Amino acid sequence: MNSTSSPLTSDHQAILINGKAHAATLRHRIREDVLAFHDRHGVTPGLAVILVGNDPASEVYVRNKAIQTHHAGMRSFMHMLPETTSETELLDLIERLNNDAAIHGILVQLPLPAGIDARRVTNAIQPEKDVDGLGEVNAGRLAMNLPGIVPCTPLGCLLLLRDQLGDMKGQHAVVIGCSNLVGKPLAMLLLAEGCTVSIAHIHTRDTAALARQADILVVATGCRELVRGDWIKPGATIIDVGITRAQTPDGKTRLVGDVAFDEAVQVAGRITPVPGGVGPMTIACLLENTLTAARMQVGETPS
């Protein structure tokens, strides 16, 4: 796919990247792999998910994680802790799960309530069980291009890009947003794919001008509809990681991304919608990481 193509016609419409369908295919494959893993080792991968507090969006995400873990043939262990949980109590639970042979993956849902140090908590998870890939050991491994566990949302973005574009060597990828959860790890993954990677952040002088140079534009800022149609190079591939719940004039809510979709779709070559783009890939990749973690723990070499 050549994303530096000729000017577009006035009725141009980008191809929609269907993350929902891609995630369903991935989950189907994972379920088969889990069964084969069980046949080889007599072990069922187990995932422990910890939620502290009552954030409504987080409650939905962890419930969906449990449902999809069961559907994939794995065991799900939910730990719903009150908002008042102390950091010490949380660290004690992680220590118990680190030492529990039935648990192959542990994740702590983010954000955590104020007063709990997310970095200390994430680093307390044994690196082999860190299925979010957010601990310093896995982050360092990713930066050094060594085998490890890759954060779920960036992995999902990478799988969508590979599926759409195949070989990305030499493409200019611009990542807007430099969080530890998405922007930084995704920049590392794209570098490893052979892209020339630029990262834009709050201090970047002219983000629009940089974005206009992108063959691949990834936006993960949490700033709704930041990227306008005139920020996009005609034919570029757009990955929109943002999800904001916005009020509509009739009092309902709808999900919007970090990209002004109606404008972008007239310029881009390919684009992920919100919802139904990157989001569904996150949980599918969590299942993949849990199986990878279980494989490593029984001594299978990573593929």
Ligand SMILES: Nc1nc2c(c(=O)[nH]1)N[C@@H](CN(C=O)c1ccc(C(=O)N[C@@H](CCC(=O)O)C(=O)O)cc1)CN2
């Ligand atoms: N420990 C972690 N915390 C958080 C992560 C994470 O990967 N690890 N990511 C997000 C939340 N998240 C999973 O935890 C997540 C976000 C969105 C979706 C999703 O499927 N989105 C749908 C829309 C869903 C809706 O209606 O709200 C979509 O985009 O189509 C899944 C998982 C922050 N915390």
Ligand SMILES: [Mg+2]
């Ligand atoms: Mg989406």
